[in-house]
Amino acid sequence: MRWERGHVTEAFTPDFYLPDLNLYVELTTLKSSLTAEKNRKMRLLKELYPEVNVIMLKKRDYLRLLAKYGYGPLSPDQVPDIDRVLITATKLQQRVGELGAQISRDYAGKEPVLIGVLRGVICFISDLMRHISVPSAVDLMAISSYEGNGAGAVRILKDIDENIKGRDVLLVEDIVDTGMTLNHVIDYLQTKRPASIRVCTLLDKRARRIVNVPLDYVAFEIPDEFVVGYGLDFHQRFRNLPFIAVLKHELLP
Numbered sequence: 001m002r003w004e005r006g007h008v009t010e011a012f013t014p015d016f017y018l019p020d021l022n023l024y025v026e027l028t029t030l031k032s033s034l035t036a037e038k039n040r041k042m043r044l045l046k047e048l049y050p051e052v053n054v055i056m057l058k059k060r061d062y063l064r065l066l067a068k069y070g071y072g073p074l075s076p077d078q079v080p081d082i083d084r085v086l087i088t089a090t091k092l093q094q095r096v097g098e099l100g101a102q103i104s105r106d107y108a109g110k111e112p113v114l115i116g117v118l119r120g121v122i123c124f125i126s127d128l129m130r131h132i133s134v135p136s137a138v139d140l141m142a143i144s145s146y147e148g149n150g151a152g153a154v155r156i157l158k159d160i161d162e163n164i165k166g167r168d169v170l171l172v173e174d175i176v177d178t179g180m181t182l183n184h185v186i187d188y189l190q191t192k193r194p195a196s197i198r199v200c201t202l203l204d205k206r207a208r209r210i211v212n213v214p215l216d217y218v219a220f221e222i223p224d225e226f227v228v229g230y231g232l233d234f235h236q237r238f239r240n241l242p243f244i245a246v247l248k249h250e251l252l253p
């Protein structure tokens, strides 16, 4: 940025160049009081080379990006109710891709009907179906959760629209906890006499299982903690987080 008698006396080398965006990125995690020199260089750079796209990300911006894409540590002022990220967005996408490929191999020559149980499953089923290469149908059902002791059956709030008689059903679940919901849903779908029912779940909280339901595909086994994100809620919040996180214990009843 400065020369003296043909020699460069001041230069600026941003940390990254993003070719797709034609953008240079300068990352600074210093305290803002220590960035005066960098700010001066950024100003000079923009003056001398107005055609160069360059952005400076400060610590706050950097933490916000980490949180947005599910890499810890979350800065507490962004999602204060979250204790920690359990499964990052990248890990979710990678594992869902693997499951989709495995399901496609297992169902080669068949035409499965994917049935998702609303609402927690929305992110998982919509990502999973895009990794399934065999022809397949998708349907959704909604149920009310069982009451207290688990003795009462689930109530169907929205039934499936597809006729599944004689067809291969792949039931897609967000999380299997005690297993009671899944058990009831399988019993209900069996009355429609499909050729087969297999179960694919995003999360398996095996430690809490009461009813032993066979799971054919499990993306992640998780410990006994209440999780949110990637479709899963707590009082309808957090479904929009692109990662799975553990909710702070003190928020739970």
Ligand code: 5GP
Pocket: 120, 174, 175, 176, 177, 178, 179, 180, 181, 182, 205, 225, 226, 227, 228, 232, 233, 234
């Ligand atoms: P189960 O009948 O297996 O005990 O419970 C399954 C249902 O309970 C799930 O479909 C989900 O709605 C809810 N659930 C169980 N554990 C969790 C959790 O850790 N987080 C959230 N958000 N929901 C859960």
